[in-house]
Amino acid sequence: MAIDWPTRAAEVLNDEPLVIKNDKFWYHIHSYGGWGKFFQGLRAKKLLATRCTNPKCAEKRLWLPPRAECPDCWHDMEWVEAPQVGTIYTHSTVTYPGELFRLAPGTPLISVEIEGVCTKLMSWLKDGKPAFGMKVKAVFNTAKPTNTILDLAWVPA
Amino acid sequence: MIRFGPGNLRIPKFAKPVYVVAGGLTDYRKKYPEKNTCQLCTEGLRMAVEENDLKVDPEQFRRMVNWAVYSQFADHFGDQLLAAAKIHDYLGFDPLGNVEIKTGGATGGSAVLAAAQAIASGYANCVPVVGWERMDEVTTKVGNSYIAAAACKDFESELGWMYAAYYALMAQRYQYENSVPHETLAKIAVKNRLHAYYSPFAQNPGKYTVEDVLKNEIVSDPLTFLECCVMSVGAAVLILADEETAHKLTDKPVRLAAICGGSHTLRTADRRNMPILLLPNETEATYKEYFQGRRHEWPGFSSFLAARMAAYLAYNMAGIKDPVEDFDVLETHDAFTISDVQTYEDIGLRPYGRGHEFIDSGDAYFDGRLPTNLSGGLIGTMHAVGATGVFQLVELLWQLQGKYDKFHGDPKMWTRYGKKKPADWKSLQVKNPKRGCAISHAGTGSHVTCAIMEKP
Numbered sequence: 001m002a003i004d005w006p007t008r009a010a011e012v013l014n015d016e017p018l019v020i021k022n023d024k025f026w027y028h029i030h031s032y033g034g035w036g037k038f039f040q041g042l043r044a045k046k047l048l049a050t051r052c053t054n055p056k057c058a059e060k061r062l063w064l065p066p067r068a069e070c071p072d073c074w075h076d077m078e079w080v081e082a083p084q085v086g087t088i089y090t091h092s093t094v095t096y097p098g099e100l101f102r103l104a105p106g107t108p109l110i111s112v113e114i115e116g117v118c119t120k121l122m123s124w125l126k127d128g129k130p131a132f133g134m135k136v137k138a139v140f141n142t143a144k145p146t147n148t149i150l151d152l153a154w155v156p157a
Numbered sequence: 158m159i160r161f162g163p164g165n166l167r168i169p170k171f172a173k174p175v176y177v178v179a180g181g182l183t184d185y186r187k188k189y190p191e192k193n194t195c196q197l198c199t200e201g202l203r204m205a206v207e208e209n210d211l212k213v214d215p216e217q218f219r220r221m222v223n224w225a226v227y228s229q230f231a232d233h234f235g236d237q238l239l240a241a242a243k244i245h246d247y248l249g250f251d252p253l254g255n256v257e258i259k260t261g262g263a264t265g266g267s268a269v270l271a272a273a274q275a276i277a278s279g280y281a282n283c284v285p286v287v288g289w290e291r292m293d294e295v296t297t298k299v300g301n302s303y304i305a306a307a308a309c310k311d312f313e314s315e316l317g318w319m320y321a322a323y324y325a326l327m328a329q330r331y332q333y334e335n336s337v338p339h340e341t342l343a344k345i346a347v348k349n350r351l352h353a354y355y356s357p358f359a360q361n362p363g364k365y366t367v368e369d370v371l372k373n374e375i376v377s378d379p380l381t382f383l384e385c386c387v388m389s390v391g392a393a394v395l396i397l398a399d400e401e402t403a404h405k406l407t408d409k410p411v412r413l414a415a416i417c418g419g420s421h422t423l424r425t426a427d428r429r430n431m432p433i434l435l436l437p438n439e440t441e442a443t444y445k446e447y448f449q450g451r452r453h454e455w456p457g458f459s460s461f462l463a464a465r466m467a468a469y470l471a472y473n474m475a476g477i478k479d480p481v482e483d484f485d486v487l488e489t490h491d492a493f494t495i496s497d498v499q500t501y502e503d504i505g506l507r508p509y510g511r512g513h514e515f516i517d518s519g520d521a522y523f524d525g526r527l528p529t530n531l532s533g534g535l536i537g538t539m540h541a542v543g544a545t546g547v548f549q550l551v552e553l554l555w556q557l558q559g560k561y562d563k564f565h566g567d568p569k570m571w572t573r574y575g576k577k578k579p580a581d582w583k584s585l586q587v588k589n590p591k592r593g594c595a596i597s598h599a600g601t602g603s604h605v606t607c608a609i610m611e612k613p
Contacts, residue, residue, distance in 0.1 A: 090330035122425075
């Protein structure tokens with residue numbers, strides 16, 4: 001029994017030199033593992049950070065993005081609610097985002113400083129014009145969450 | 158706080174001296190359907206072996222090789238896993254051992270570091286480093302997405318899917334702290350594109366004015382298109398050897414005095430502060446006034462600790478006391494104008510907060526104290542990522558060997574790539590340079606290498 005030639009042909013984009021188009025359609029699974037609690041927290045309007053529980057650990061910093069294990073001693077960390085207000089540390093409005101960007105071009109990206117948190121969380125400003133030192137408060141996408149970092153945004157406080 | 162333990166700042170040593178003997182490039186293009194990746198790498202190797210005045214023929218050279226290092230940033234782009242195996246076979250090096258190195262934008266620098274480690278340890282004595290990237294098989298928008306997959310996919314990539322935006326956040330903060338005129342930044346783009354104008358390898362050469370750059374469309378404020386690096390297709394090859402082998406291969410070997418690496422968090426957000434790590438040309442007094450005395454807030458978003466760390470190790474390894482005095486030529490990873498200024502400070506060309514003076518003083522220009530990116534850099538000539546760090550060292554090698562004109566000025570070199578040598582072509586050969594430096598840089602500063610080459 002002869003085996004048939006493939007039925008799905010690759011589109012020829014150019015013949016000299018030869019360039020063809022390979023189609024790819026599939027999804028990737030994204031495993032949050034021990035960080036999933038953070039994204040589940042956003043659904044409940046909670047900003048969840050982590051702190052090391054090792055009594056011998058030197059720094060005991062509050063990490064947001066959270067880390068399940070402490071970068072200083074590799075010990076387990078505990079979940080702590082972070083304040084939902086902060087100030088804009090820096091900002092930039094992205095005119096030409098890359099493919100996959102789910103927000104509108106012209107969305108201001110911001111880095112937010114939150115009291116007691118040791119990082120400057122990257123996020124976006126949902127309303128208003130960004131400025132250095134501007135006070136902002138967290139808002140959450142609870143209606144139709146994407147379960148990504150985009151479910152957290154900030155508005156002027 | 159980052160606190161160093163006694164082992165953390167150990168200055169690296171090579172057990173045996175490491176030499177660079179030859180380099181080869183392709184030209185760089187936005188699209189290169191005429192040649193596949195295997196062919197581009199072959200073209201780079203052929204130039205390295207056949208056009209660098211080596212004292213052996215290609216067949217003899219092939220018989221001397223005993224290890225190979227491959228350098229590609231993203232399997233996403235090439236859509237070919239284990240591409241190194243395919244290229245290694247195509248170059249005729251089977252069954253010799255090889256490795257493929259991946260550290261983002263610094264892949265080329267790290268690949269040369271890996272090759273140097275092989276030579277320095279005595280594991281090998283003749284090692285080609287072959288770097289490439291093929292970025293023309295997806296649209297530019299998808300390409301930006303692929304590159305942004307080298308940001309943290311859990312907490313940052315979604316915010317723009319665009320690396321320029323992550324750099325723009327740092328740029329804005331840097332500007333908030335230091336208020337560098339946009340004109341100064343624009344001058345970097347103008348300078349490097351002009352240098353690219355004299356290079357047959359260049360993808361985006363041009364005679365632009367500062368005004369052209371300032372009026373150019375914005376990608377993510379404050380960065381304009383003309384201030385951002387290109388996406389390229391192309392390859393670069395560098396050949397390393399130990400002392401004895403180097404002298405068998407060439408009369409003009411150049412010593413790799415140092416190549417060292419540093420790192421910092423992939424997420425800029427997670428960078429913790431520390432006192433500034435001082436370079437040999439700095440003291441505590443240098444930073445008394447820095448950022449209103451807030452020296453402890455370093456590196457923040459304005460500085461790359463990875464670059465400072467790499468320079469700290471490499472300068473101490475090579476005995477560099479003052480980079481502007483001790484180097485005669487420099488290649489930086491000018492992915493964006495602003496990150497170039499940040500790097501000037503990280504590698505000690507000026508103290509923190511004063512990086513712009515390196516441009517405004519004229520030091521960075523061809524007739525200045527430390528001509529920088531005479532190759533055209535990433536803004537003017539190429540950023541075929543896996544090839545980039547290798548390309549920088551090839552251009553540096555040719556400068557140190559006095560071969561700039563041979564590779565950039567020969568009209569045949571231009572016709573080879575379907576171009577015409579400009580009537581107003583100018584030689585950018587630095588007069589009798591003794592020592593050069595190249596900075597290879599990844600992420601928003603996740604990996605940086607600092608390489609120092611000098612004439613023996």
